[in-house]
Amino acid sequence: MLTDITLGQYYPGDSFLHKLDPRTKIVATLIFICSIFLASTYVAYGVLFLSVLLAVGLSRLPAKLVARSVKPLWVIVVLTFVIHAFSTPGAALFEWKFISITDAGVQQGVLMSLRLVFLIVVSSLLTYTTSPIVLTDGIESLLNPLRRFGVPAHELAMMMTIALRFIPTLLEETDRIMKAQVARGADFSSGHLLKRAKNLLPLLVPLFISAFRRADELAVAMEARCYRGGENRTRLHQLAYAPRDGVALGGVLALTLALAWMRWSGL
Amino acid sequence: MDDIIIQTKDLCHLYPNGDGELIRALDKVSVTIRRGEFVAIIGTNGSGKSTLAKHFNALLLPSAGQCLVDGLPVSDTGDMWAIRQKVGMVFQNPDNQIVAAVVEEDVAFGPENLGVPPLEIRRRVDDALAAVDMTDYRLHAPHLLSGGQKQRIAIAGVLAIRPDCLVLDEPTAMLDPLGREEVLSTVSRLNKEQGMTVVYITHFMEEAVFADRVLVMDKGRIIREGTPKEIFSCVEEIAALGLEAPLAAEVAWHLRNRGLDLPADIITDEELALALCQSN
Incomplete structure (x- = not known):
């Protein structure tokens, strides 16, 4: 049950997007997200839509999977549409007492919701095509230059690595403690919300104690294996840029420039 | 002198318990471990065997006395990393000593810490995985492996x-019989084939039988030292310490007491079977 949860949403494959360096993907995703906010006209939205389609195509992910990424956030998308539809001034399409929907509102609502959908799809492409481990390496490498300003790049990456390693172990343990307590008559699945939350307490206490014990043992084991922070550390897997990384970054930059030009030329 | 890898002289370790009293975990322990040896340390819980082992790679420092690793005193903190590189340690709980979410990245953790160049890390990882016969699992997630595999x-x-x-600190205490067998055979193969010095701490007497030398600890002291045959043939003495002699030794001892003519140094099942067949 609990142990079935897979971490992240990595979908293995060997498409163009899968093969990109994680640093390229992170940076390109950030630029793409920024450029989404440059779009203001229908033509610009059309260009954006085509680019998102192209990116999805390059990832060779099943369309269903990509569509599913929007699902958990549909409430926010709908809410965005509703708020814009009701609150933008313009010619009224529908009026009832003090509520009115305007034509400009509907238009604005559709565009805003589209922006959100693009944003969600693009960022989930990053997590679909990059395993959490590689993603961690990428983040560490990108943050590394900021170390001299006091950003603990290595420490953050090590924390993420250990979290990735131990989340399944802790889930397994939670499952075990839960079963042990259910066997002794505990009830985790009935009652109202507050009661259920209360029932979780006897689950959390042993879990926390064991997590701290694990942390302590792991620290000793890491020290025994000569761990002494990020200084002078080397890595088994070294990230290396390939020509395709240049192509991807160039593409995203060209898109951003095109959208910026469209915005200022009013197309 | 050169063939001695670890040597302790009157090593004492004191630590305060919850009430502020000083507990003497180690009391003037003097041991010598030679290169290529397979030494087992046995004793009940709280006999000080883990405390002793943690001195071997400077995880604990002596309160009094000395612990030398390849001639370097562990109490000299300047040599700490050199010492930890010479003496590797495997702990009881396999889950709590694996750092990375992929097997080969975990194996690479040590050399990465030492700043070894990536190509050399690759070679070391491949060698190490081959040595424990886990090459096929190099891209697996550790939490999906069995206890014995994790320990390997x-x-x-x-x-x-x-x-x-x-140095292995009760590496099989949390494993099932199959996992115990896997770990023990891996360790003894490393000792036989690669000449790796092994210090094996255990409370399973059957495992100590495979050692060249056995140290018996009780209340922070080494009270007996000898070959497995010397130690385990004294079944009564072992029992008096709260330890259980290997089953074969115990059966042989009972049979001898009933008047059967069996040699006094039977400690493994095979030896017992052979002796019984011959006595008929």
Whole structure:
């Protein structure tokens, strides 16, 4: 049950997007997200839509999977549409007492919701095509230059690595403690919300104690294996840029420039 | 002198318990471990065997006395990393010593810490995984492996540091019989084939039988020392310490008491079977 949860949403494959360096993907995703906010006209939205389609195509992910990424956030998308539809001034399409929907509102609502959908799809492409481990390496490498300003790049990456390693172990343990307590008559699945939350307490206490014990043992084991922070550390897997990384970054930059030009030329 | 890898002289370790009293975990322990040896340390819980082992790679420092690793005193903190590189340590709980979410990255953890160049890390990882016979699992997630496999990964992680000596602190205590067998055979193969010095702490007497030498600890002291045959043939003495002699030794002892003519040094099942067949 609990142990079935897979971490992240990595979908293995060997498409163009899968093969990109994680640093390229992170940076390109950030630029793409920024450029989404440059779009203001229908033509610009059309260009954006085509680019998102192209990116999805390059990832060779099943369309269903990509569509599913929007699902958990549909409430926010709908809410965005509703708020814009009701609150933008313009010619009224529908009026009832003090509520009115305007034509400009509907238009604005559709565009805003589209922006959100693009944003969600693009960022989930990053997590679909990059395993959490590689993603961690990428983040560490990108943050590394900021170390001299006091950003603990290595420490953050090590924390993420250990979290990735131990989340399944802790889930397994939670499952075990839960079963042990259910066997002794505990009830985790009935009652109202507050009661259920209360029932979780006897689950959390042993879990926390064991997590701290694990942390302590792991620290000793890491020290025994000569761990002494990020200084002078080397890595088994070294990230290396390939020509395709240049192509991807160039593409995203060209898109951003095109959208910026469209915005200022009013197309 | 050169063939001695670890030597302690009157090593004492004191620590305060919850009430502020000083507990004497080690009391004037003097041991010598030679290169290529397979030494087992046995004793009940709280006899000080883990405390002793933690001195071997400077995880604990002596309160009094000395502990030398390849001639370097562990109390000299300047040599700490050199010492940890010479003596690798495997712990009891396989889950709590694996750092990375992929087997080969975990094995690489040690050499990465030492700043070994990536190509050399690759070679060490491949060698270490081959040495524990886990090459096929190099891209697996550790939490999906069995206890015995996880413990072999932990051993590989230590081997990748290229230590002179392997200290295992009850590595099989949390494993099922199959996992225990896997770990023990891996360790004894490393000792026989690669000449790796092994210090094996255990409370399973059947495992200590495979050692060249057995140290028996009780209340922070080494009270007996000898070959497995010397130690385990004294079944009564072992029992008086709260330890259980290997089953074969115990059966042989009972049979001898009933008047059967069996040699006094039977400690393994095979020896017992052979002796029984011959006595008929």
